[in-house]
Amino acid sequence: xxxHTAHDEHHAHDDHHHGPEPGLMRWVYTTNHxxxxxxxxxxxxxxxxxxxxxxxxxxxxxxxxGIQILEPELFxxxxxxxxxxxxxxAVMPAWVGFANWQIPIMIGAPDMAxxxxxxxxxxxxxxxxxxxxxxxxxxxxxxxxxxTMYPPLVLQGGWNLAFxxxxxxxxGMSSIMGAINVIVTILNMRAPGMTLLRMPLFIWxxxxxxxxxxxxxxxxxxxxTMLLTDRFFGTSxxxxxxxxDPVMFxxxxxxxxxxxxxxxxxxxxxxxxxxxxxxxxxxxFGYESMVYATASIAFLSFIVWAHHMFTVGMPLTGELFFMFxxxxxxxxxxxxxxxxVATMWRGAMTFETPMLFALAFVIxxxxxxxxxxxxxxxxxxxxxxxxxxVVAHFHYVLVPGAVFALFAGAYYWLPKWTGHMYDEKLGxxxxxLSTISVNVLFFPQHFLGLxxxxxxxxxxxxxxxxxxxxxxxGGFAFGLSQLIFVYVxxxxxxxxxxxxxxxxxxxxxLEWTLSSPPPYHSFNTPPKVTEAEAHS
Amino acid sequence: MGAxxxxxxxxxxLAIGALAASATARAGYDQLNLPVGVTPISQTAYDLHxxxxxxxxxxxxxVFGVMFLSIYLHRKSRGVTPAKFHHSTAAEIIWTIxxxxxxxxxxxxxTKGLIAMEDTSEAEVTIKVTGYQWKWKYEYxxxxxxxxxxxxxxxxxxxxxxxxxxxxxxxxVDQPLVLPxxxxxxxxxxxxxxxxxxxxxxxxxxxxxxxxxxxEMWIRIDDDKAGIYRGQCAELCGKDHGxxxxxxxxxxxxxxxxxxxxxxxxxxxxxxxxxxxxxxxxAQPTPAARAAF
Ligand SMILES: [Cu+2]
Ligand SMILES: [Cu+2]
Numbered sequence: 001x002x003x004h005t006a007h008d009e010h011h012a013h014d015d016h017h018h019g020p021e022p023g024l025m026r027w028v029y030t031t032n033h034x035x036x037x038x039x040x041x042x043x044x045x046x047x048x049x050x051x052x053x054x055x056x057x058x059x060x061x062x063x064x065x066g067i068q069i070l071e072p073e074l075f076x077x078x079x080x081x082x083x084x085x086x087x088x089x090a091v092m093p094a095w096v097g098f099a100n101w102q103i104p105i106m107i108g109a110p111d112m113a114x115x116x117x118x119x120x121x122x123x124x125x126x127x128x129x130x131x132x133x134x135x136x137x138x139x140x141x142x143x144x145x146x147x148t149m150y151p152p153l154v155l156q157g158g159w160n161l162a163f164x165x166x167x168x169x170x171x172g173m174s175s176i177m178g179a180i181n182v183i184v185t186i187l188n189m190r191a192p193g194m195t196l197l198r199m200p201l202f203i204w205x206x207x208x209x210x211x212x213x214x215x216x217x218x219x220x221x222x223x224x225t226m227l228l229t230d231r232f233f234g235t236s237x238x239x240x241x242x243x244x245d246p247v248m249f250x251x252x253x254x255x256x257x258x259x260x261x262x263x264x265x266x267x268x269x270x271x272x273x274x275x276x277x278x279x280x281x282x283x284x285f286g287y288e289s290m291v292y293a294t295a296s297i298a299f300l301s302f303i304v305w306a307h308h309m310f311t312v313g314m315p316l317t318g319e320l321f322f323m324f325x326x327x328x329x330x331x332x333x334x335x336x337x338x339x340x341v342a343t344m345w346r347g348a349m350t351f352e353t354p355m356l357f358a359l360a361f362v363i364x365x366x367x368x369x370x371x372x373x374x375x376x377x378x379x380x381x382x383x384x385x386x387x388x389x390v391v392a393h394f395h396y397v398l399v400p401g402a403v404f405a406l407f408a409g410a411y412y413w414l415p416k417w418t419g420h421m422y423d424e425k426l427g428x429x430x431x432x433l434s435t436i437s438v439n440v441l442f443f444p445q446h447f448l449g450l451x452x453x454x455x456x457x458x459x460x461x462x463x464x465x466x467x468x469x470x471x472x473x474g475g476f477a478f479g480l481s482q483l484i485f486v487y488v489x490x491x492x493x494x495x496x497x498x499x500x501x502x503x504x505x506x507x508x509x510l511e512w513t514l515s516s517p518p519p520y521h522s523f524n525t526p527p528k529v530t531e532a533e534a535h536s
Numbered sequence: 537m538g539a540x541x542x543x544x545x546x547x548x549x550l551a552i553g554a555l556a557a558s559a560t561a562r563a564g565y566d567q568l569n570l571p572v573g574v575t576p577i578s579q580t581a582y583d584l585h586x587x588x589x590x591x592x593x594x595x596x597x598x599v600f601g602v603m604f605l606s607i608y609l610h611r612k613s614r615g616v617t618p619a620k621f622h623h624s625t626a627a628e629i630i631w632t633i634x635x636x637x638x639x640x641x642x643x644x645x646x647t648k649g650l651i652a653m654e655d656t657s658e659a660e661v662t663i664k665v666t667g668y669q670w671k672w673k674y675e676y677x678x679x680x681x682x683x684x685x686x687x688x689x690x691x692x693x694x695x696x697x698x699x700x701x702x703x704x705x706x707x708x709v710d711q712p713l714v715l716p717x718x719x720x721x722x723x724x725x726x727x728x729x730x731x732x733x734x735x736x737x738x739x740x741x742x743x744x745x746x747x748x749x750x751x752e753m754w755i756r757i758d759d760d761k762a763g764i765y766r767g768q769c770a771e772l773c774g775k776d777h778g779x780x781x782x783x784x785x786x787x788x789x790x791x792x793x794x795x796x797x798x799x800x801x802x803x804x805x806x807x808x809x810x811x812x813x814x815x816x817x818x819a820q821p822t823p824a825a826r827a828a829f
Pocket of ligand 2: 733769770773774776778780
């Protein structure tokens with residue numbers, strides 16, 4: 001330290017101002033976990049609407065048979081970009097935003113452990129998505145081979161492949177840095193007395209998610225890099241004519257891809273496990289089994305990947321292995337659902353917006369889980385695979401699953417974040433409109449898939465017309481309903497009824513001991529955590 | 537929530553319900569569920585599908601039933617005081633073990649079905665299926681017949697126009713794959729460019745067509761199930777992925793034999809042509825077969 005006298009003086013000055021940088025530069029330079037969390041969430045919200053706009057285009061084209069709006073090339077670009085933006089731009093950054101805001105205030109820390117890296121990991125994202133979005137305006141257009149990027153089709157793309165690969169690299173770097181930060185913070189900065197098994201469930205699920213990220217993202221980076229060299233540098237990793245294997249890509253991709261779905265859903269489990277006890281006014285049922293179930297799901301997520309590939313022609317033993325392991329996931333997932341229901345049982349429930357979204361999550365995510373179990377059965381998956389049944393399945397787990405949990409968490413903590421109560425009436429409107437429309441949107445897609453409609457087609461046979469029209473109407477209604485959410489958030493930021501520290505009558509946990517909004521450096525003196533407080 | 541709000545919600549729900557009901561009425565039950573199909577494989581798939589659907593429905597009704605009961609009974613507005621319990625080892629063990637038992641119950645028939653589906657031995661007819669962007673090629677290995685199968689031109693013409701003008705819009709081809717009923721047919725599936733997938737729902741299975749690799753699947757159409765069966769490419773394969781349908785024309789033994797003889801005669805008639813046009817002769821449908829299927 002003594003050898004850097006000049007710097008020390010500068011830092012000494014820094015250490016004395018405890019507020020944010022004035023003006024817009026606050027957001028560029030910020031190393032504060034709450035500012036970065038806010039940036040992440042606003043960015044995710046923006047991407048949610050960009051990806052949503054693409055989905056509206058898709059549903060408009062599918063509103064009736066024949067091609068009216070999107071030519072097939074453009075339609076494929078829309079589906080591909082919709083998925084990439086929603087997965088990497090909306091859901092994942094939204095959860096990182098939650099992690100940033102909540103982890104320090106839930107474990108009793110002043111900030112995240114690695115604040116500068118935190119700043120960097122956020123500011124990579126706008127560049128990554130600008131690069132990805134730019135492809136709509138380059139010759140050949142945006143990537144159109146699906147977010148799964150299967151070769152050889154993806155290799156027929158033009159320059160967009162290079163843009164997509166580098167964008168994925170940037171997103172991966174951002175995610176890995178975010179994950180490292182989460183792990184280091186949780187393992188090193190917990191308040192005295194907060195042992196691992198006293199951590200709130202949201203912290204547990206994020207800790208496990210962070211390990212999934214570190215294990216999965218580099219695999220994706222490797223896979224897309226091989227695509228890049230196959231396309232531009234004459235390698236043959238996935239080219240059968242050159243001795244490669246196109247199916248190998250699918251194995252590598254889904255080795256990333258299945259953990260990825262848990263990266264999006266484990267924090268949702270965490271949020272719901274915070275909210276249900278609060279509004280049931282009763283402690284979470286089976287805390288430890290929740291932790292072990294989460295860990296088992298995370299472990300299993302690495303040995304089930306080829307259930308996405310039952311039709312590629314695997315050996316029988318391979319198909320059996322992946323069928324059995326996939327079915328096994330139903331056990332820990334079931335434990336979670338049963339625990340949530342047992343938490344409600346004999347509680348004293350009220351139904352504010354966060355609770356409504358959490359309850360809808362439990363039901364609708366479970367419906368997605370059921371269709372997931374059906375898809376695990378390889379001999380029937382030969383029928384379901386690559387149809388709208390699959391589309392319905394993963395949208396159920398991601399929209400009324402992950403996205404509803406995000407809404408639940410946003411309404412739950414919005415008073416803490418902004419210092420103002422949100423408009424409960426509008427929140428309820430948002431909930432009911434979203435819940436009805438999301439089912440009108442996605443439930444008929446089960447029927448379409450079973451009746452034989454393949455996914456990723458811009459046009460369809462006339463017998464699929466009715467359900468597609470209904471699905472599209474649901475889609476437009478769902479899209480419009482989300483504007484209410486933006487207005488509610490805007491209103492809460494602007495002002496409104498002052499929120500108390502505890503906000504909710506039944507809320508427990510360190511974040512509710514801080515003021516609403518919390519001070520700029522959350523916990524300057526670490527609180528003490530006792531067993532009674534941790535599990536009440 | 538005010539009374540007007542409730543009424544508005546109710547009428548919205550009614551409108552959606554009515555729309556859904558009318559769609560169901562027009563589309564019929566076959567538009568809601570997996571087809572039973574016409575092969576042993578499709579029957580197995582259907583039975584497993586129904587079994588698992590009902591298991592899921594029963595579990596769902598039980599779990600959501602308890603949940604709604606709790607939502608009804610254990611509301612603060614009823615003046616209840618919350619209980620304090622937060623775990624029960626017995627309950628947790630029970631609801632870990634019961635799902636395991638149910639899963640084993642599912643896995644047994646699934647494993648049996650899967651083993652039968654993957655057994656392509658002792659086939660009587662072998663056909664090589666090759667996917668191209670965006671058409672299918674069928675080569676009858678024993679009989680030396682080659683067919684190309686493209687989207688029917690009337691469908692193609694209707695894409696930007698009036699789709700009702702095309703019969704079986706997007707599900708008809710210029711030349712169907714003709715198969716015999718009652719015989720075990722082995723398909724050797726591959727691709728010439730990108731990955732496609734060959735799928736006819738009524739036949740119960742799909743398989744990817746992968747360049748550089750040959751996949752196998754088998755079909756035995758039930759004896760009394762001669763007829764036309766339609767499907768589509770099921771793996772995204774570029775811009776015309778939605779426009780490469782599959783049509784199977786399943787014929788009784790004598791009808792199939794007559795068709796084979798006719799195709800072979802047509803090929804022999806074209807044989808004196810030069811090598812260059814020979815390929816064309818096999819590639820083009822005969823005038824008789826040109827009608828859309
Ligand atoms: Cu998976
Ligand atoms: Cu295709």
